[in-house]
Amino acid sequence: MHDAHASRAGETSVPLTASAVLVNKVGLHARPSVKLTQCAKRFAAKIELALSGDGPWTDAKSPVKVMRVKAPQGATLHFRVTGPDGEVALAAVLALVHDGFGEA
């Protein structure tokens, strides 16, 4: 909520980045991972996430890879998005995290 600060880029080829804190009870676990990847897959943009602003970056469209991140509650999720619909995509994944994946 207070932690999200998106840095806007003028061109779509430059990745957009933003971060948000995981507020739901047990972190980025089974159901949230599925919700996040389903949401990410709706966009053409390349969407990646990481536990730190400088990576390593993980494909946010792969539930297997997202689960491997094992992000716990309270962790800051960093997103990096590249593509024509990047801005909408970034807003959508951030909203999902802010909302605690509907279970906070």
Place this chain on the structure above:
Amino acid sequence: MAEIQLIGRAASPGLAFGPVAVLTAAVAGRTASEDPEQEAAALRSAIEGARAELAEQIKTIQSEAADILEFQAAMLEDDALTDTAYELIAIGITADHAWRRALDLEIAGYRAAEDEYFRARAVDIVDIRDRVLAHLGGVDVVAGIAGGSIVAAEDITPSTFLATDWSQGGAIALASGSPSSHVAMLARARGAPMVVGLGPLSWHGQPPVLALVDGDAGRVIFDPEPETIRLFELRMAAAKAERAVAEATSLAPAFVANGRRITVLLNVAGPEDLANLDPAICDGIGLVRTEFLFEAAHGLPDEETQYRVYRDILVWAQDKPVTIRTLDAGGDKQVPGLTVEGESNPFLGLRGIRLSLARPEVFRMQLRALCRAAVHGTLKVMLPMVAVPSELDRANEMLDAEFTALQAKGVACARPPLGIMVEVPAAALCAADFGAAFYSIGSNDLTQYTMAAARDIGAVADLNDTSNPAVLALIAATVEAGLKRGVEVSLCGDAAANTHLTAALLATGLTTLSVSPIAVARLKAAIAKVSS
């Protein structure tokens, strides 16, 4: 043979006694081809088969279990899970060995996790592994476990749990396992006692015949002595009697000692909360949260969708009063495309009725759906986060306009009474100034706004105390305003379910409390103990 007592961790409460079914992983032979391409094709078709089977099961299963299987389906659809196996097949390893090796690697990753929750996901991957192996012919599918059995195993997969009949009792005793596992969630939902972390189950070659499982204390006794069984059966009988009393109490109306009738209502977050629930346990519904309709995944709901949900809840209530709260978004509940992002303090920002008035097209649609549903029962509508009377007045005008327009079109509708949630101290202090049809105290927000302390900030959580005299004074002021104006006052926050507060809340003059369905029996018992 002497009894063996093992201590573990309680994962699902309850007591059970029955015959032991020991689960062991059976590995059957499979004739492999020497051609990597044929092996890859065999794996592909086994994965396809497993996915089809999952999709079939998801269709026939209730929501919580379906979530678990949907997670497995999503994992199985992901190339990241299967790539390693195909790489191993390409270098000449058979399909079943390749799949097992690739998945065991993934499983080891989960088992090494620091977080218990992620460790508990290992068994989900085991489930995925075995499901595909079964389709490859590499493992025998677990034969049906007889109902009423005590299942003893290293761990148990969601699939095995779901394939077992728990209606005749039974329980689970695991050498490893976790209270955070999906099976533990399912066991709690089905009322099957479960103990995990018992340590190695070695029977010196002879598996036990009978077992007692104490899911309250986290204890299992294999091959108990007759005296142990006798004592345990006494405890089971006592627990059963206690449950019967609690169930009977939850159906009876709640009274306090001086004969003052206390109305007990339900808080529900959606229609599924009411499934399998007898309307006789309550006097009506005190709070229907409508936020679930506006969840990110679905986008904003149309009028028809809303109407059907509201109607179904009213039909369930069989003419008992149902209070539906208009959308309470903002604050910690963000709705993409509706709420404002980046507010410096969302709890003091555009939320509740403020947001609805700022987005009249969304609000008017909800009011129309409510007017149409109102013909199916006794509907009351309440507005969240009201601070000043003009907010209620504007909502009343919009409701009138939508009702009149529907009537003019010949649509079946009724105009429900409009009340306010009292959760802003300003509304509590001046409650009598509002032309509300009723007041419903939202104790969570009223407490946090009065004490200026959020309950999810650990350092100040002790200040977030509904029993603070300042909060109780605001509740009493609201009750007084209700008496003066002759309208109902209820309380629907978490404080209503906190039985330590029951006496203090009733002392303010409140006679209506609204709690989640699981808290009803406990609250009624607490009300019965209050002597005035």
